[in-house]
Amino acid sequence: MTSMGNFISISFDKDAAYKALDENEQLCLNVVDYDDESVCYVITDEKKNSQKVAEKVVRYYRDILEMQDTILEKETFYTSGNLVYSPENKTVYVSGKEIKLDRNQIMILHMLITNPHRIYSADTIAEILDKTALYCAKEDAVRAEIKRLRAKLDPNNKRYYIETRTKIGYKWKQPVEKKVM
Secondary structure, three states, X not given: OOOOOOEEEEEOOHHHHHHHHXXXXXXXEEEEEOOOOOEEEEXXXXXXXXXXXXXXXHHHHHXXXXXXHHHOOOOEEEEEOOEEEEOOOOEEEEOOEEEOOXXXXXXXXXXXXXXXXXXXXXXXXXXXXXXXXXHHXXXXXXXXXXXXXXXXXXXXXXXXXXXXXXXXXXXXXXXXXXXXX
8 A cells, every 4th residue: 555645734824834844845735725715735744645645634624624513513592681591401590600490491491581572371381391280270380380480590589580461471571682602
């Protein structure tokens, strides 16, 4: 098997590539198309097959960057007052402190904060939470979940984030900002 040489460096900066080449005359500089608009300067330590090595290095480099973009997908956060909610991680922070919520509380929070202008009836919330009791029991169960959620989000001002609309339902009370990072 023929040696493909050793890859030394890759750069998009022409001057930096030529500077490295000036420092060692044994190195070989290869120019490889990276995409439609740019080229890479690949330095190898062997003149034989250096263009093949350079092209292989650029393909590998491009594949790694594409995988990184897939892995490092942007995360969505919802902020409201001192509260930060991450739907992907199902985490809630209030004033920088993580608040532990159970599954039902996360579902209610998600529903309310992602649609802050919508009013949700107790029936709708109960259906989402999969409460299967009679209407009166559903309403009581939802009321209890909302009460526990309010207490965790802001123990001092239990009605700061979630507003009750009597005989109508519940809605998010504070302005919400959606951030993608």
